[in-house]
Amino acid sequence: MGWTRWRLLARGKEWFDHLFDYDGPSCYELGTGGSRGGDIQPHYIGETINERARMAQYASHGSHLAKTIDWHLKQGWCLYYRGYQIGSKAEAVAMQNRMLARFRYDWNDKLNRGD
Secondary structure (H helix, E strand, O other), rough: EEEEEEEEEEEEEEHHHHHHHOOOOOOEEEEOOOOOOOOOOEEEEEEOHHHHHHHHHHHHOOHHHHHHHHHHHHOOOOEEEEEOOOOHHHHHHHHHHHHHOOOOOEEEOOOHHOO
C-alpha cells in the first residue's frame, strides 16, 4: 500500500481533525511545512493501534510533543502527518524501529539510532 500523502493536521491555532480516515494500526510521521504543503520536513515517527485516535490526540492537546508542536506553529509552520497502514501494532512498532535505525528524527530524541 505505502505511505499516504501528507495531510494537514494544524495551522496556527486551527486543527484539521476531519482529515482522519483510518481506524487501524499504522506507523506515522509528523512533519512541518508551509501552508500550501510544500517542502515538508519529517521530524517524528511513531506507531499506533489506531491512527485516527492518535492523530486526534495530537489535535486536541499535542500529546507528549505539545511544547514542540506549539513552538513550531507559533513560528508560522504548519503541522502535517502521513501514515502507513499496517496489519498489527507489532508490525507498526517493527517498522518504526527500522525507520529510527535508518533515519534521524529530531523530535524522537530518546529513540534515534541508540542516541
